[in-house]
Amino acid sequence: MHPKLRNLDIRPIVYEGFPYILLRDPQRLTDQQLFVPQPLATVLAFFDGHHRLDEVPEVHRRFYGISIPDDLVHRLAEALDEAFMLDNDRSAARRAEALAEYRSAPFRAPALAGAGYPDDAKALWNLLQDYLEASDVAAEAVDWSAPIGLLSPHIDYPRGGRVYAHVWKRAAQAAREAELVILLGVDHYGADPFTLTRQNYATPYGVLPTETAIVDQLAAVLGEEAAFAGELRHRGEHSLELVAVWLHHLREGRPAPVVPILTGSFHPFMLNGDTPSADPKIGAVLEVLRRAMAGRRTLIVASGDLAHVGPAFGGAPLDAAGRRTLRAADEELLDAMRRGDAAGFFSAIRRVQNRNNVCGVAPIYLTLRLLGQSRGEPAGYAICPADEQNTSVVSVAGMVFQGEKF
Template identity: 55%
Template sequence: MLSSTDQYPKLRAIDIRRVMHDGQPSLLLRDPLQISDRFLVISQGLGPALLFCDGKHHRATIAGKLRSMLGVPVDSALVNRLVDALDEAFLLDNLRFREEHARALARYRAAPFRPPALAGQSYPADPAELRRLLDDFIAAVGPVAPAPPTGRGVLSPHIDYARGGRVYAQVWQRAAEMVRAAEIVLLIGTDHYSPEPVTLTRQRYATPLGVLPTDTSVVDALAAAIGEDAAFAGELYHRVEHSLELVAVWLQYIRGDAPCPVIPILAGSFARYMDGDDPATDPRFEALITALRRIIASRHAVVIISGDMSHVGPAFGGAPLSNADKEALRRADELVIDRMRAGDAAGFFRVIAETGDRQNICGLPPTYLALRLMDAVEGELTAYAQCPADDEETSVVSICGMVFG
């Protein structure tokens, strides 16, 4: 007999993408937490059924709801098979998923470190090959004079190295001395999937170049400030999120054999603030910022923001971009960059919120948090680029690098 939660299926926050499968428009359903390595491909026509997997509709009534919505016959057995397949792939929020999630979280915490998720896929797993790759990016852009070691922050992209290598090389060369002088590094990156505003971890991040030590005493202090449950509710997202990993590689490359303690922080979506709410009134942010300021007041800290900028075009559900559209995007990005350069957290958020984040700026949460933390800081733009995001080059991810003094 099915439990009440199985009778009223509730879809988790998952990754849904349009694909062509066997020549038919389809939807690819994947678990961003990778609790299971399974994924589902369903007909696009079944997409509306996912809307009714909200924990409020009995599975026996979903077919009828679809018939009313679509005006076509819908087989109840088909809906049941879909719900069962979602359950098998751990895509439903139910007891079965929560038990498997608890086991995965226990394995993550018990491991000696968080292994690199992208090594061997997005960049070389061999340390010597990886260093040669980053050396090549440096050589391609030429030498960049480093900023003073007293600098306080860095904004780095987290796009793949193949597309963003030149921007990475420019900003990390400019930031080299401040990064080497740091006694502690706050790694603040975009959480692309978790609904949690802030997520901490006590686990250590590893890359092919070594293991970065996490200062667990600082993590404990931050968790005490915002609450243990709130701090670690989305912790398993650290296991699969790429934003911190891609900057951690550059941090280790620049520092060489002198790792310093880091604090890995993921910052989640600001969609909750796009209807007029002010993130400055969120008590979790205020508690976290207050606690972090105490830390950076007593040690030479560098804040590293891992965030890309705009995501526009068909790859992100928008219209194809012409050359004129790309130039207009550059001008829109410049408005955002101007507020970052001024160290203006409130203005940075406002210029994005005024458009409802039409440009899909994924670096919004970590950059806002870092600007609030650094306070009264000035930024220097080191590089800007628009990277193609589809084969037709009608979609774009824009990125930039910046150092803060």
């Protein structure tokens, strides 16, 4: 047996005063989570598919100078296997089963309903209406001779509600009248540049049908296997769900055809010297979407937050000076968005190697590219706390874009 970890969400935590490594599965083959004592975390590095299980203790001893009992390594492997966290035949069979369950369901069920927001339509309506009524912005008149875009947060509603309300209230007419909505969300746990699904998205208001004809065209240029390799991540990813709820709310529960796309990290472009504009897959996807948009009132939604800084994200505590620096960095990005400058936006990210952990890079960039020559109108900004000490923050912003005429 050569144990190999699957692609997991791995993060350090402290539980009852002791340090652990928390392991979670983004594809949710099981809802089980594992707490691995931090001293054992180094063993996980050798679960890479290249070492036999029985040789891991000796390899670990040679590399770290620390002896780990054989039975402890074996119990760790058994626990990982039981939770479908190893890349093997057992987890592959479970993945096939989970995928069949997901695809045969009438819709992708809301993952956060009842936890992140009310699962009752009336209670949800009251919550979102309260946010909207507290906003002092006015709805923008829409010129449907060109597509409309918007940047919406995907942070939780309690922290981001004011910014959500600003941007969605300003884009209310566009949301109500759109004949096609392209949802571009952050894939927080996937490296695939694009991850598709043919499944419909449900909210407490009903179902938003996925435009499968467009999904099929996208899959044709990406390749069926690549396009759907991480499809199960759609089940738990919040970036599309939280904006879909606002879209459905502004439409008063009326359906609209949507194209839900999860977008992976642009980090490789920060290392290899290439630019997203030269990537043939990105170009092919954008061309398919542009053809689909032609002649239809199209709303493009970039679901993305901005900076994630401070100890909660592996950085230094943020003080008043750090907040001013953060605001200036965000303003540079927002200025590029206002100009509709996709290249300038990405250049500002790459110049600093995304040191502020902006998680909306791909959706924002792709939206700007789809819109062409556009102009953006700001619609809210907030710096939200991300730890109890208020030394970690997430910044969020809203913006409405008018695209170029066809």
